[in-house]
Amino acid sequence: NAGVTQTPKFQVLKTGQSMTLQCAQDMNHNSMYWYRQDPGMGLRLIYYSASEGTTDKGEVPNGYNVSRLNKREFSLRLESAAPSQTSVYFCASWGVMRGTEAFFGQGTRLTVV
Amino acid sequence: GQQVMQIPQYQHVQEGEDFTTYCNSSTTLSNIQWYKQRPGGHPVFLIQLVKSGEVKKQKRLTFQFGEAKKNSSLHITATQTTDVGTYFCADNTGTASKLTFGTGTRLQVTL
Numbered sequence: 167n168a169g170v171t172q173t174p175k176f177q178v179l180k181t182g183q184s185m186t187l188q189c190a191q192d193m194n195h196n197s198m199y200w201y202r203q204d205p206g207m208g209l210r211l212i213y214y215s216a217s218e219g220t221t222d223k224g225e226v227p228n229g230y231n232v233s234r235l236n237k238r239e240f241s242l243r244l245e246s247a248a249p250s251q252t253s254v255y256f257c258a259s260w261g262v263m264r265g266t267e268a269f270f271g272q273g274t275r276l277t278v279v
Numbered sequence: 280g281q282q283v284m285q286i287p288q289y290q291h292v293q294e295g296e297d298f299t300t301y302c303n304s305s306t307t308l309s310n311i312q313w314y315k316q317r318p319g320g321h322p323v324f325l326i327q328l329v330k331s332g333e334v335k336k337q338k339r340l341t342f343q344f345g346e347a348k349k350n351s352s353l354h355i356t357a358t359q360t361t362d363v364g365t366y367f368c369a370d371n372t373g374t375a376s377k378l379t380f381g382t383g384t385r386l387q388v389t390l
Contacts (some may be wrong), residue, residue, distance in 0.1 A: 197376045206288065209322065209367060209380040216376035224377070256321060260378055267312070267324030268369070268378055 168192055172257045172271030179247040179278045187242040187274050189257030197260045198240035199224075199268070200232060202253040209256065215240055247278045283308075283370055285381040292388055298358050300384035302351040302368035311351045312369045313342055314380075322367060322380075325353075358388045 170191045196217045201209040211224030215234040231243045260268040310329045314322040328344035335342045341354045368381040
């Protein structure tokens with residue numbers, strides 16, 4: 167049981183390049199999330215998906231797109247990377263029901279130069 | 280929109296001292312979760328509080344949900360170096376599936 171698997175772990179991009187961060191969960195959770203974490207800023211929600219086929223904006227969606235490919239997978243795409251997108255990105259999944267916890271991937275450390 | 284503030288942003292204690300972090304909301308929370316993130320790691324779930332005035336304990340950690348469900352606290356008794364990390368509260372008030380995190384409190388413990 168792997169939980170939440172996030173790839174890649176590290177990435178360096180040049181300004182203007184594009185990339186997709188992949189996330190997959192094997193816990194049959196309906197809800198999945200993408201957060202970014204910057205020093206002193208906590209975890210800020212980029213996009214979330216309450217269920218397969220739906221996606222919604224979080225606090226900081228500009229510059230990102232997402233795809234909920236199926237119940238297991240939720241990807242985050244940067245179409246034209248900017249230095250302001252240098253951050254650590256976390257994917258998470260959650261069953262939402264009372265008493266259940268959200269599980270996080272190991273994170274992707276992205277640097278845009 | 281819904282915003283949950285945490286204080287303090289950072290605290291440095293000597294091993295053996297107590298530590299408390301507070302999570303405050305301007306609106307009533309449906310429930311509150313607490314997570315711990317070790318340096319270089321990912322957030323890991325600690326506990327969920329649902330009821331008004333609820334108090335839960337995990338060894339040296341005590342979690343409390345305010346009577347009005349607008350605030351919560353995490354208290355660590357006699358800190359150890361293993362307590363080092365950032366503690367986050369999180370809530371899904373407003374939209375059941377939208378899990379929003381507080382700003383976090385970074386705890387540093389030295390001998």
